Structures are given as structure tokens and as C-alpha cells.
Amino acid sequence: MKEWWVQVGLLTVPLLAVYLHIPPPSLSPALLSWRSSGAYFTYKDQNIFYRDSTGAVGSSDIVVLLHGFPTSSYDWYKIWEGLTQRFQRVIALDFVGFGFSDKPRPHHYSIFEQASIMEGLVRHLGLHHQRINLLSHDYGDTVAQELLYRYEHNKTGSILINSLCLSNGGIFPETHYPRLIQKILKDGGLLSLIITRLMNFFFFSRGLLQYINQRKKHRERWVGALMSTSVPLHLIYGPLDPVNPHPEFLQLYKKVLPTSTVTVLDDHISHYPQLEDPTGFLNAYLNFINSF
Template identity: 45%
Template structure:
């Protein structure tokens, strides 16, 4: 009898813990109002095109991380606009304000396809790339296509930040490991709520660089928008993809003919400091900036001024080459 009761309570919890989904916060609503949508294979993909202040700086495409959205770049956006003629931001499928189809096989390859399709729609043929976390792997797929002449897109430079680009130095959080377990992941995703999110997400920020309560709410509202809590476990397939395509994606760095730089927050529990030496040993002519010790997994949010300064120095170095 107690087993039936427990099962019944579990089912009710799954149904009602995220019903209805919390509304978008005013900040995320304002972010949405500044953008548009385009169709990719029947799915709506959110994007923004921001005019820059430097006509000679070229176009910048930003690629966000897991589990968040293009809003991750909002704190550094003015600094990025100062460097470029345009800044393009988008939410990958399954993230933020874009569609999150429940019966969908999410992959890094498709996310790269979406990036290319957006640029074609905007009639942009060459870009600088700036990426973070999950977005680093998407950027490396774009770089691999560029290196192997599998795309008409020309990549001018690539700046990565705190991504698990090496399986050997990437340590997914315990909850991420649980979410990759068949069936368990689907149940845990549906049982997640704000308190669980805040605790787990806060763990990847530095002790002294935590988001404010309102910022946590902003992040959460974008994550669960469009019933995102139902598909988060599906997005984690990228962990296995990184091992499967390691030669292609790490190889793209090793064979790159374009300038590449890494901005790294060293308190990152997902990509701890062993990453630094591995990066220097693995990447020819390694270029990396290690930020202050208190900065963790979201350097563009935790230290926006330092992040912009580092990125600006990288961009200025290009003109000197």
C-alpha cells in the first residue's frame, strides 16, 4: 500500500511541481523584446542583432553555454559592441527563448547548423566567434567545418571561455551525471524547481561572485521557459558527443590557422585549474588569459569588466598581426 502511495505522490509531484511554469521576469521579457525569431526546420529560434560602434571591427557571433541563453552576454554586450560593427546573439534550440521540442534529438552538430543558417539569413559571410561552455564545443564544430572547407562561412577569430573542450579535464556536476542516466534524467528534470536550480547553478559561480537573487530568477525563468525543465536532460547528450568527436573538435584547435584565445576563470569546478596546463600542452601556440582566482565558470557574468578588457586586448592583437 505504501508503495502505491509513494508512486502516486511521485506522479503528482512530477505533474504539479512546475505547473504552471513561472512567467518570464521583466528582465528576460525586455531581452526578448529586443530580438526576433527565425524558422529552423519548423522550430522558432530567438536572436538579436546589435549595432556596434566599430565599423572596421567586423561582425561578432556569440554562442552561449548550458543551461542558459544569449542573455548570458548582456553584461558585456556594450563592451563587445565597442569592438565590432555588429554583435549577433542567439538562443540555441532547447535553450532560453527558442523552441524546446520534447521529442527531439539535440546535438552539437545541429546547433552549429542553426548558427550557420542564422548567418545565411542575415547575409553574413565572415565572423569573429565568442563562445562559452557548451558554446565552445559548438564553436569548435564551426571551426572544424572552416578548417576542412565544409562551409562557406569564413571565421576570422575565435575566443573561447570556460568550456569543457577536453574530456580529460572536464568534470560534470553530480546532478548532470544523474541527468544522463536513462529514465532517471527525465524524472529528475521534471522534479526540478527554483530552489534546486539556485543551489546547483550557484555552485558554478565563485563564492564572492554569486548572482543576485533577481539575477538567479532571471536565469531560471529563461531556463524553464517553454517547458524547458522537461528537456534539460536531453541537452546533456553533449557530454558523450565531446568524447565521440574529440579528434575532430580538439583537432580543429590544433590545426587552426586563425587566431584563437581562451579566457578562463580558474575557480571553475566544472573545468578546474588542471585545464590550464592541458590547454598549453595540447594547443600549438596557446593563447590564454587566466582571470583572478575568485572568478569561476561564468567569467562574462562574474567579472564583466575584466572579460571585456581581455577580449579587447585579443581583438587589438589581431590588427597587429
């Protein structure tokens, strides 16, 4: 009941803003700086924002960061500098529909398209012949699973994956509990149509939320990729996560993927561990990278 009222409260403000024609707020100095430090490449007819930082001298290692829903590459800002001290290249993009990338509509958004965009960025940067470490979160975990499937099946244009680190994502549909607003908008119906029309706000469109259904439909493909791979796997997990709750999620993860290593952060860390505990998250990731 408490969550229901919270969700209603969260909806009230943007709905009123639309009715009153309040313009969107200006970007903060931090976001302006993030955007000015990035660039764009074109995937088909879509402009995709990305950041590419040159880091550690003497290292040839590359890390690519895959963000979650409904945010952007800015999710990684607290650990960006730390990563540049270890990796020669640190790269992140805003998936289509997110952040500073294009948000076409109507549009059929899919995990498959996002994976192809990631492959397109790697080709654009001339890194398609180099091995790459993937670090992902939430929605990005599923994109990483699709990239892993393509790599394991030698698909043309696939990224050469050196390692994969997942964090707090709906890897298993059966232990993923989307928030109420996600359920409403994903399933459609009158309430969904009213909300999407009133809000006129992209992230609350049904199309983008179809990734939840895609996880269920393609579970065998994406979980199977994790089960069969020889790529080093790691999970960094915030155990207070209400979307992928402890201990249910972690028990299933260890059962299905017994060869993967796991870092469980402090008990108060929730769904965005890289933001809530950047030091713990970064240390866990670097320990994993340095272990092989």
C-alpha cells in the same frame, strides 16, 4: 557529500512546484526587454531567437556569441554594450532547446545541429561571405569547435572564421567534470526517468545532456580542429571553475594548444566569467581582438 546534499536541495523546489502545479514565474523586466530587442528566424521548422545589434561606426568587424548550458544569449548582457562600442555587428542566438528558442521534444539534440543553426543564422543575416569573430562559453565552445572544423575543411555553408575566443568549456573531455545532476540525467536509468518525468522541465531531459557524450565521441574531430587551425585562438579562463578545474585544465590546454594565447582572470572567478567579472572578461577579449 556536501555537493550531493546541495543537488538534492536544488531538486526539491522544482519537484514540489510541479506537484503543486505552480505556474512558472513571469519574466523579469530585464528578460522582457532582452526578448523585445531580438527577433526570430526559422531553421527547418524551428523558431530560433537571436539578437543583432549595430554598433561601432567605422568598424566592419562582426562578433558572434555562443552561449553555454543550460542558459541562453542573456549570458552576454553584461558585456553587450561594451562589444557594440568595438564591433560593427554584435550577434547572439539562443540554441534550439534554450532561452526563447523552440524546445521540441522528443528531439535528438546535437552539437552538429546547433552548429548548422548558427550557420543558418549567418546566412539569414546575409553575412555568409564576411569573416566573423566567434566568442564562446561552455557548451558554446563545443559548437565553436564544430564550426571551426567545418571552416578548416571547407564544408559547404561554413562560417568564415576570423578568430575564436573560448571560455570555461569542456574542450577536453578528460578534464571536464560535470555536476552530479548532469551525470544522473546524462546516463539514464531509473533515477533519471523519475526525475525527468516528475520535473517535466526540458533542461533536465536526457536528450539535451547528450552533448557530454558527444564531446567524448568526437574528441579527435573537435580538439583536432583547434590543434590544426591557423585562426587566432584565445582562452579566457576563470580558474575557480569546478567543471574545468585549475590547474589540470589549463595545463592540458597550454600543452595541446601552445600557439593559443590565454587570459587567466582573478582567483575568485569561476565558471561564468563574463557574468562574474564582465570588465575583466571584456578587456581580455578586446586585447585579444586588437592584437591581430
